[in-house]
Amino acid sequence: xxxxxxxxxxxxxRYPTGWLALEGASLAVRPGEFAVVLGANGSGKSTLLRIxxxxxxxxxxxxxxxxxxxTRLTGRALADARMAVGMVFQHAxxxxxRSVLANVLCGTLGRHRNLATALGMLPKQEIPHxxxxxxxVGLQEFAAQxxxxxxxxxxxxxxxxxxxxxxxxxLLADEPVASLDPEATNQVMRLLRHVAANEGMxxxxxxxxxxxxxxxxxxIIGLRRGVVRFAAPPGEVTDPEIExxxxxxxx
Amino acid sequence: MNSEVSxxxxxxxxxxxxxxxxxxxxxxxxxxxxxxxxxxxxxxSGVVVEARPQDLLTGASGMADILARSFPPDFSQFxxxxxxxxxxxxxAIFGTVVGVIIAFPLAVLAARNTTPARLLYHGxxxxxxxxxxxPDLVWALLFVTAVGLGPFPxxxxxxxxxxxxxxxxxxxxxEDMDMGPIEALGTxxxxxxxxxxxxxxxxxxxxxxxxxxxxxxxxxxSSLILGFVGAGGIGFQLLSAMNLFQYRTVSLLLxxxxxxxxxxxxxxxxxxxxxx
Numbered sequence: 368x369x370x371x372x373x374x375x376x377x378x379x380x381r382y383p384t385g386w387l388a389l390e391g392a393s394l395a396v397r398p399g400e401f402a403v404v405l406g407a408n409g410s411g412k413s414t415l416l417r418i419x420x421x422x423x424x425x426x427x428x429x430x431x432x433x434x435x436x437x438t439r440l441t442g443r444a445l446a447d448a449r450m451a452v453g454m455v456f457q458h459a460x461x462x463x464x465r466s467v468l469a470n471v472l473c474g475t476l477g478r479h480r481n482l483a484t485a486l487g488m489l490p491k492q493e494i495p496h497x498x499x500x501x502x503x504v505g506l507q508e509f510a511a512q513x514x515x516x517x518x519x520x521x522x523x524x525x526x527x528x529x530x531x532x533x534x535x536x537x538l539l540a541d542e543p544v545a546s547l548d549p550e551a552t553n554q555v556m557r558l559l560r561h562v563a564a565n566e567g568m569x570x571x572x573x574x575x576x577x578x579x580x581x582x583x584x585x586x587i588i589g590l591r592r593g594v595v596r597f598a599a600p601p602g603e604v605t606d607p608e609i610e611x612x613x614x615x616x617x618x
Numbered sequence: 619m620n621s622e623v624s625x626x627x628x629x630x631x632x633x634x635x636x637x638x639x640x641x642x643x644x645x646x647x648x649x650x651x652x653x654x655x656x657x658x659x660x661x662x663s664g665v666v667v668e669a670r671p672q673d674l675l676t677g678a679s680g681m682a683d684i685l686a687r688s689f690p691p692d693f694s695q696f697x698x699x700x701x702x703x704x705x706x707x708x709x710a711i712f713g714t715v716v717g718v719i720i721a722f723p724l725a726v727l728a729a730r731n732t733t734p735a736r737l738l739y740h741g742x743x744x745x746x747x748x749x750x751x752x753p754d755l756v757w758a759l760l761f762v763t764a765v766g767l768g769p770f771p772x773x774x775x776x777x778x779x780x781x782x783x784x785x786x787x788x789x790x791x792x793e794d795m796d797m798g799p800i801e802a803l804g805t806x807x808x809x810x811x812x813x814x815x816x817x818x819x820x821x822x823x824x825x826x827x828x829x830x831x832x833x834x835x836x837x838x839x840s841s842l843i844l845g846f847v848g849a850g851g852i853g854f855q856l857l858s859a860m861n862l863f864q865y866r867t868v869s870l871l872l873x874x875x876x877x878x879x880x881x882x883x884x885x886x887x888x889x890x891x892x893x894x
């Protein structure tokens with residue numbers, strides 16, 4: 368537990384509407400591990416990820432990133448703690464009118480807080496690092512192109528490069544392949560696993576598709592109605608166990 | 619339309635829309651009522667404005683007289699009138715630039731998705747509404763009283779009115795913006811100001827430029843009029859020439875205004891096309 372980069376303990380989340388999204392969920396992801404959270408719509412998986420990312424606060428429980436208790440921090444301390452965790456969303460969320468490299472360099476802004484970057488300048492000294500991150504996702508020849516011209520899969524890889532440029536210790540991905548075609552999906556999933564294995568990051572990815580989880584994950588975390596039902600390597604998870612996650616839920 | 623029916627035509631039961639809803643089949647009594655209502659509205663407007671077509675006929679000779687006296691335009695006045703024309707354009711440029719500089723931060727406060735606090739949101743909305751709802755001619759009257767005659771009160775009036783017009787449009791652009799990149803930068807540990815300059819500004823900049831160019835076009839039109847209340851420019855010259863019965867100068871000034879307005883419209887449209 369102590370060596371885990373992503374930790375969550377007894378998370379409860381009740382939204383103002385009264386909806387109880389999480390009921391005591393706990394998990395831990397070690398460095399170099401690619402963990403996938405599976406669950407039906409409304410199982411609380413996105414809520415879980417948002418709490419770990421420090422975007423929302425849980426009603427109860429704690430989440431730590433690289434030892435920092437992200438659930439207790441606010442304001443500047445939270446912004447600092449967030450630098451240790453990169454995030455990838457369902458949509459690439461790139462600034463479409465800027466170049467791909469400029470988007471990637473935006474990932475380094477947290478480390479360069481000065482007047483120049485506050486006024487919209489990019490940290491020039493990070494350009495080699497940005498290009499390195501782009502090379503990592505196989506997009507170095509697109510560096511000068513506008514982000515709006517990339518295909519869906521390329522844009523998502525550029526978003527991963529931006530998250531890597533941040534030099535995080537953990538990477539969170541919220542349904543990163545939900546709007547991609549099968550080929551782009553496999554590229555992105557391979558890339559996430561590669562990041563975990565080669566950069567020693569803890570990667571926590573929320574997915575919809577059990578087959579992708581089986582193929583790529585080091586560990587599958589099954590979430591149903593806000594409770595973690597199992598957390599085991601794909602080989603030890605049976606099909607009925609996965610099907611049970613989706614049973615009786617409106618899809 | 620281009621589908622042809624071959625063989626026996628099969629008559630299916632078609633869902634018939636409720637007949638009352640169909641405008642074509644509405645009872646003629648309703649149509650008559652609408653026509654009468656429309657005529658009543660038009661006639662009362664004629665009564666209220668005291669429309670007397672016979673006056674137009676009796677005034678025709680006077681009009682012909684003015685037209686005759688305005689012709690030919692006095693082109694010797696071209697060079698002396700060039701400076702006021704220049705002033706008119708510069709009043710519009712100054713007003714637009716100052717308007718954008720003030721309206722943009724105000725719009726950020728007045729957009730629901732970027733405002734830092736509720737109180738600031740309502741304050742900014744109210745300020746924009748006041749600037750917009752008071753016509754620029756009234757602003758010009760106020761500023762002429764405050765800072766005296768000349769182009770400066772005109773420029774101030776256009777600035778203030780532009781803040782109102784631009785502020786509302788820009789706030790709408792910001793509210794319709796894709797929030798994804800902003801959320802993404804927030805999770806990288808970037809500060810508020812960095813998120814603003816790296817995600818919000820590049821996203822809305824093309825719309826901002828387009829709206830500003832359109833405003834410049836409108837402001838050149840306004841600035842022509844503002845001279846009538848003493849706020850400088852070509853409008854003031856037009857008023858003076860009218861008062862002095864120099865109709866040949868008036869016709870020259872009208873030609874210059876025409877060129878200015880059409881030129882500004884074309885230029886603004888061409889530049890906006892390049893941005894899009």
